[in-house]
Amino acid sequence: MTERNCDVVIVGGGPAGSALAKDCGRLGLEVLIVDPLANEPWRSTFGTWVDDLDDRDDAEDLKRTLRVSWPTVHVVGARRHQLSRPYGFFDNERLRSHLRDAPEHRSTVQEVVRDREADGLVIRCLDGERITARVVIDAGGSRSSLLARQRHHEGGVQSAFGIVTRNAPSTYRECFTLMDWSVVHRDPSFLYTVDFGDGSVLLEETSLYRTRPIDAQTLEQRLIGRVGVDVPRESVEHVEIPMGWGVPSFSRTVVGFGAAAGFVHPVTGYSVAASLRATRRVSTAIDRAIAAGLSVEDRVQHVWEAVWPSNLRRTRALHQYGLASLERFDGHDLQAFFDTFFSLSTQDWSDYLRIDTPPATIARVMTKFFARMSWSMRLKVMTANPLSLLVGR
Ligand SMILES: Cc1cc2nc3c(=O)[nH]c(=O)nc-3n(C[C@H](O)[C@H](O)[C@H](O)COP(=O)(O)OP(=O)(O)OC[C@H]3O[C@@H](n4cnc5c(N)ncnc54)[C@H](O)[C@@H]3O)c2cc1C
Known part of the structure; x- marks a missing residue:
């Protein structure tokens, strides 16, 4: 058995884990990605609205990792819509080589426990490797087993x-x-x-x-x-x-990121651009928590607050409400729903499709949308699961 020490261990080297590791490395933190599939290509086809990359310093480099992009997007409800908002698909190999510059260890993390003496965390891997770290991030995707999900949101x-x-x-x-x-x-x-x-x-x-x-x-x-x-x-x-998960319960040892942290948009199923946009605020929080010499528990809490700040938890609750309504619609309702949704301004529907839009903006867009709906749709929306508005942690 061997032992390694680092500042940050990132469990999972998908797009979210790789991007966060890169940002942590840029801040001078010693970071390690642990993933049994670290060398495997990413298999899914990742699409994104191109302007969702704009908030990053490396937006232009990221845009160069797209394999194809279109200036307009088609949506068909009862009517045809041509949306003037560019959309692209990543070339996974190019995206991976742009994001991945942290060292990797190929193994599965089995458990993460507190090391009370050192006020740190111990990561035990399937291959017997034992790693100690100041902060552990679970970026293990939607099926990650290290974090508990909220019970009142059915996935x-x-x-x-x-x-x-x-x-x-x-x-x-x-x-x-x-x-x-x-x-x-x-x-x-x-x-x-x-x-x-x-x-x-x-x-x-x-x-x-x-x-x-x-x-x-x-x-x-x-x-x-x-x-x-x-x-x-x-x-x-x-x-x-x-998809459809709420914010995960805030574990006291591990902090979630990416799909593991519920970044998959409840309505669209997307998370890659949201993860890319969140890396700066989360890596900064990790850096500050370590530099301030906080205890493990306070470090973890501090980083969780950057992953899911309270305002974005309110945004998620509003999205969950939208999701509960969508499940009640039949095919004709959905035609009308999307015809109405895409008749909003591009700015409004784009804001709704991001998990990191302030809740006041989401509420404003939902109110405008509601005002344009038919009465039968309004009734279905009003009687959708109100439990989904619970902002839990
Ligand atoms: C078919 C499909 C299509 C999708 N299309 C889009 C899309 O077009 N646009 C979009 O934005 N999103 C899309 N998504 C949703 C989401 O963005 C992806 O699931 C994305 O891969 C999530 O990235 P991630 O880095 O958070 O997790 P993942 O890409 O799932 O990476 C998690 C990594 O963690 C590793 N891991 C898990 N557990 C452990 C452990 N215990 N120890 C060590 N390693 C571990 C896994 O091996 C894996 O490599 C799609 C999802 C699917 C399934």
Whole structure:
């Protein structure tokens, strides 16, 4: 068995953990990423609104890691919308090499315990490695086992069945469609299409968040119904994105970050840009907590407050309320819902789609949105789960 010491251990080297490790390193902290998959490529296709990267100092470098971007985005409800807000998809290898500059240890973290004598933390890994650190960050993704989730928010999934093809029908080429709700189902799903610009097109039938997911076979049948049986498949994917979680309980040893900390937007399922935007405030808090010589408990508390400041916990509660309403809508409601949502100003709907928008702004956008809804939709929204407005910790 070996032993190492460092300032910060980051459990998980996905986009969130890598970005935070890089920022901690820039502040002069000794940081180590622990991940059994540290050398593996990131498999998911990460998309982002391009202006969501603007808050970072390295925004222009990050934009250069996009494999493709579009100046406009299509959404189809009962009407077609062309949104003038650029959207892009990362080239995972380029993004990884831009973000990843911290040393790595390839193993799984089994537990993190207090070392009372040294007023530090001990990380025990599956391979027997024992690491001591001043701060431990859990960036282990949505399925991380180191943090407890809030019980009053039921987690669900967004499920999708998709194919990548080099022979997509022309309607799906040279464009990006975020959501197409034109085919109405009682248990609704939408079509998501991406032309990657290299001849390959992703066509994906996707549900919004559901506590009971739509199965892969149903989604596949719906996809075939839309695009036809003849489209040759280069690859097939069935994904379930865990989402809908509230803010995790604030552990007294480990601080969450990224998807592990509930950064996945309750409505969109996105977290990458939100994690990239949060690294500065969180790395600064880690640096200050260590420099101030706070006790482990106070260090952990201080960093949690940077991960989820109280105003952003209120924002999350408002988003959870929106999510509870969405689950009650059928296909026709959703067409009307998105037609109304995207008739708001670009600034308003963009603010709503970020987890770090101040709660007063979210409440203002929700009020404007509510005023434009039909009475039947208002009723469904008003009677949605009020428990979701609980701001817990
Ligand atoms: C199919 C799919 C598509 C998605 N598309 C988008 C999208 O387009 N845009 C977007 O913003 N978001 C998207 N998301 C949501 C979210 O952004 C991703 O899940 C993203 O990968 C989260 O990044 P992360 O760094 O927080 O965690 P992850 O990328 O999940 O990384 C976690 C890492 O931690 C490691 N780990 C876990 N437990 C331990 C442990 N105990 N010890 C050591 N290591 C551990 C894992 O091996 C993993 O490498 C998508 C999610 C999925 C599943």
